[in-house]
Amino acid sequence: MLENGFVLLNSHEFDIHKLINDLKTDWGISAQVEQHQDSFILNIGDFLCAIALMPAPIPNGEAIQFAKGNYYCPNAVAAAEAHxxxxxxxxxxxxxxxxxxxxxxxxxxxxxxxxxENATSVYTSGTVYTADFYQKVAKEYLPNNEIPIMIWVYVGLGQNEQGNQLYTSGMAKFGKDEMEILNSKINMGTLHASLSSMCSYIISSGLVLKDGETIGFSAEQKWAISHSKSVYAPSEFSLKIDIQ
Structure with missing residues (x-):
């Protein structure tokens, strides 16, 4: 499996024929479909895709909880609560x-x-994105073969008395280590932009970062990299980027 996620619906309905038409119209994708009650198998090139309609919300309020961290979409929590x-x-x-x-x-x-018509949002990459935001980003980046990093990798943000804390959720699906920036006094906006850019570059270039190396966006920038137990990232180990 490469990836899976959950499109949140405000009613128990799904029109597979509309999806097939929209894939063809919007993306030029032709799909062969096999239906098994409320589940659908789509053969698209060398990929096998599955869509299953589940007649209930995601259990334990999980989507609602993770929607709270999405700083891109102010309406993410409301969309998750309504599904x-x-x-x-x-x-x-x-x-x-x-x-x-x-x-x-x-x-x-x-x-x-x-x-x-009944889709409101999607729970993926560690958070919930509203439908309009996710579609806008996909349409802006994917036709140009660019990395839509904001919908592929979630960058979690936090603060404590030691400084700003950031972590990634989503790098693992590209075969890469999740990353963290810990206890930094640098402005949060600068840190977020730097970590997002790093993720995009690593994914697009296939770069593999290792313990003891450095990374930066100029000859002057040399941020040390270490590999150790994760503090916030959803993985056992992570790469720590020392940006102070």
Whole structure:
């Protein structure tokens, strides 16, 4: 499996024919579909995709909880609270495909699902994005083969007496370590932009960062990298980027 996520619906309905038409119209994607009650298998090139209609909210208020951290979408919590059903969207590869190609297809399918009249948002990459935001970003970046980092990798933000704390959620699906910036006194906006840019560059270039190396965006910038137990990232270990 390359990726899976959950499109939140305000009613228990899903029009597979609309999705197939929207994929063709918006992205030029042709899909062969097999239906098994409320589940659908889509064969798209070398990828196998599954969409399952689930007649209930995501359990334990999970989507609502993770929606609270989305600083891009002020209405994310309200959208999550209103959902009554959801679509589980999964993309799997059947051949040697790149993670970027798989994620691009995943985002196009999710964007198509979000065009359903009862779709409000999507729970993916560690947070909840409203339908309009996710579709806008996908449409802006994917046609140009650019990395829509804000919908592929969530950058969590926090503060304590030691300074600003940031972590990534989503790098693992590209075969990369999650990253953290800890106890930094640098402005949060600068840190967020730097970490997001790093994620985008690492994904697009295939760069593998290792313990003891440095990274930066100019000859003057040399931020030390260390590999150790995660503090905030959703993984056992993470790369710490020393930006002070």
């Amino acid at each position: 009554k059903a959801h679509l589980m969207v999964t993309v799997m590869n059947q051949a040697e495909n790149s993670e970027v190609a798989g994620m691009s297809l995943y985002s196009k399918i999710v964007s198509g699902c979000l065009k359903q």
